[in-house]
Amino acid sequence: MSGLIIPLFRPILYFSSAFFMPQKVAIVHYWLTNMRGGERVLEVLCELFPEAVIFTNVVNRKILPPSISKHEIRTTFIQKIPGSKKHYQKLLPLMPIALEQLDLSEFDLVISNESGPAKGVITRSDALHVCYCFSPMRYLWDMYPEYLKNSNVLVRLFMVPCFHYLRLWDVASANRVDNFLTISHAVQARVKRWWKRDSQILYPPVDLNRLEVNSDDGFASPFCDEPYYVYLGALVPYKRADLAIQACRTLGKNLLVIGNGSELKKLKEFSEKKIKFITNANDKFVKQSLSKAKALLFPGEEDFGIVVLEAMACHTPVIAYRRGGAIDTITEETGLFFSEQTKESLSDAITKFENIPENFWKKENFLEHVDKFSKENFKKQFLEVVSKQLEEKKEQLTVVY
Numbered sequence: 001m002s003g004l005i006i007p008l009f010r011p012i013l014y015f016s017s018a019f020f021m022p023q024k025v026a027i028v029h030y031w032l033t034n035m036r037g038g039e040r041v042l043e044v045l046c047e048l049f050p051e052a053v054i055f056t057n058v059v060n061r062k063i064l065p066p067s068i069s070k071h072e073i074r075t076t077f078i079q080k081i082p083g084s085k086k087h088y089q090k091l092l093p094l095m096p097i098a099l100e101q102l103d104l105s106e107f108d109l110v111i112s113n114e115s116g117p118a119k120g121v122i123t124r125s126d127a128l129h130v131c132y133c134f135s136p137m138r139y140l141w142d143m144y145p146e147y148l149k150n151s152n153v154l155v156r157l158f159m160v161p162c163f164h165y166l167r168l169w170d171v172a173s174a175n176r177v178d179n180f181l182t183i184s185h186a187v188q189a190r191v192k193r194w195w196k197r198d199s200q201i202l203y204p205p206v207d208l209n210r211l212e213v214n215s216d217d218g219f220a221s222p223f224c225d226e227p228y229y230v231y232l233g234a235l236v237p238y239k240r241a242d243l244a245i246q247a248c249r250t251l252g253k254n255l256l257v258i259g260n261g262s263e264l265k266k267l268k269e270f271s272e273k274k275i276k277f278i279t280n281a282n283d284k285f286v287k288q289s290l291s292k293a294k295a296l297l298f299p300g301e302e303d304f305g306i307v308v309l310e311a312m313a314c315h316t317p318v319i320a321y322r323r324g325g326a327i328d329t330i331t332e333e334t335g336l337f338f339s340e341q342t343k344e345s346l347s348d349a350i351t352k353f354e355n356i357p358e359n360f361w362k363k364e365n366f367l368e369h370v371d372k373f374s375k376e377n378f379k380k381q382f383l384e385v386v387s388k389q390l391e392e393k394k395e396q397l398t399v400v401y
Contacts, residue, residue: 025052026107028099030116031088032059032068037204037306038115038134043067044205044375045111045132048382052111055102055121057095058088076102089116093162096120096169109386112177120173128393130386131177132202135187135303136194140167143238171195179389181382183304184325200385203328205378206306208313208370219288222276228254229350230293230316232286232307233300235261240321240341243299245270247346255297256289290314295335295353298326299346305329309373312366319349329373333365 027049029042046052046067054071057078061069076098078084078091099120104110108127112118115134123129139147140163148156171194180199182188191199221228231244241257245267248255252274257267260279268277278285290296296311296318304325308318318335320326330337336356338349371377 024107025049025109025111026055026104027052028055028102028110028112028118028121030057030095030113030118032056032064032073033085033088034060035063035065037304038113039068040207041132041134041204042113044378045113045382046071048379049111053107055104057091057098057116058084060085074102092117093166096166096173109390117170117173119177120169122176126393128386128390129176129178130181130389131179132181132183133187133191133199134183134204136190137166137170138190139163140170141190141194178393179385181385184328186301186324186327187303201328202378202381202385203373204304204306205375206309206313206370206373208309208374219285219292221289221292222256222278223254223274226254227294228256228292229295229297229319230256230258230289230311231297231299232258232290232311235259235263235267237263239300241267241299242270243341243343243346244297245275246343247297247350248275250343250347251350253350256293258286258289286310287314290316295319295350297346297350299341300324301341302326308335309370312370315361315363315366317353317361319346319353321346331369333362334369 027042027045029038032039043065052071054068054073056073057076059073059075059079076095078088078094078098081091084091095117099117100122102121104121104123104127107123110121110123110127110129112121112129112131113134114131114136116137119131144163148159151159174195174197177197180191180197181202182191182199183202183204185201188199188201191197229244229248231241233239233241235241241259241263244255245257249270249272254274255276257275257277258281264277264279271277281289290311291314293316296308296316298305298308298318298320301321301324308320308326308329311318312334318330320330320335320337321341322337322339326337336349336353338345
C-alpha cells in the first residue's frame with residue numbers, strides 16, 4: 001500500500017459563491033434568553049448558514065426573532081430544569097456536563113459562540129470546530145475577585161471550589177477547538193493568556209442601518225437647545241456611568257444618561273438639572289439623541305463596545321477610556337481617549353474635546369470608518385476564514401500509507 005493516498009476527510013464540501021461550504025453545520029450558543037450583542041451575531045451566522053442547527057443550554061423561544069426561531073433548536077438537559085429560563089446562570093456548574101452530552105456526530109462544521117460556555121462540545125475528529133469568542137468567561141478569571149467580594153458568605157463557600165473546577169474545564173475545553181476568532185485585541189490577549197491559544201481578530205457585525213440618521217422630526221431634547229453629552233448603556237458597575245456623571249457635574253456640562261440597570265437608584269442620587277435619565281428609550285430616540293449630542297462618553301472597559309460605532313454612525317465623536325475594545329473602534333478622526341478611569345482624567349478629556357473645532361469632526365470620516373464593521377464585511381471575512389480552514393483541515397486529514 002506504499003504511496004497510496006487515502007483521504008480521511010469525508011467529501012463534505014460543495015462550491016458556492018467562491019467559497020467551499022460544508023453540508024452539515026451546527027451553531028452552539030451558550031444560552032438564548034435575551035437578544036444582546038452575542039445573539040445579533042448569531043442572527044448573522046443564521047443568515048450565512050440557513051440550514052444550520054442551533055444548540056444551546058436553554059432557550060426562551062418567546063424572545064427570539066424569526067431569523068433565529070425558524071432554525072431547528074436543540075437544547076441540553078438544562079432546559080428541563082424548572083426555572084432554568086430565569087436562573088440559567090446559577091446552573092453554570094452543570095453546563096460543562098450538559099454540553100459534553102450533546103451529539104454532534106452528524107455535523108461537518110461546528111461554530112461555537114463563546115461568552116458563556118459553548119466551546120466545550122465534543123465533535124467528530126474530522127469535523128472543523130471554529131470558536132467565535134466574545135470573551136472567555138471573565139467571572140472565572142480577571143473579574144473573579146470582584147465577583148467573590150460582592151457575594152455573600154454562603155455563595156463564596158460554593159464559588160471557590162466550583163470556579164476552580166470550571167477554570168480547569170475552561171482551559172481543557174479550549175483544546176477541542178481547531179481555530180479561534182476573537183472580537184478585539186483585548187479579547188485576543190485574554191485567549192492567549194488564559195487558554196494559550198492563538199486567534200484571529202474578526203470584528204462583530206454592527207447593524208448600522210438601525211441608527212442611520214434620516215430625520216430629527218419630533219425629537220425634543222431634555223435640554224432644549226443647550227448642548228449636551230450622552231452616556232448610552234446598561235447602568236451596572238463595570239460600565240462606570242458614575243464617572244460620566246461626576247465629570248459632567250464637575251464641569252457643569254449637560255449629560256443625558258440613556259439606560260437602565262442595578263445602579264439606576266444609586267446614580268439617580270446625582271440627578272439634577274444638568275443630569276437627565278431616560279430608562280426606556282426606543283431606537284428612534286437613541287438615534288436622535290446621539291446625532292444631536294456633542295459626544296458620547298464611554299468610560300467603561302468593554303470587550304468591543306458596539307455603542308461606540310452606533311454613535312459614529314450618527315456622526316457623533318466619542319470620548320472613551322483607553323482600554324479594551326475601544327482601542328479597536330476609535331481613531332483620531334472619530335474620537336479621543338482618556339488614560340485613567342477617574343473623574344479627573346475624563347474631565348480633562350472633555351475639556352480637551354471642547355477646544356477642538358466642531359468642523360474637525362467630518363461626516364465622511366465617520367461613515368468610512370464604521371463601514372469596516374458592517375454586516376456585509378463580517379459575512380465575507382467569516383466565509384473566507386472558514387473556507388480556508390476547511391481546506392487546511394482536509395489537507396491535515398489526508399494520510400499517506
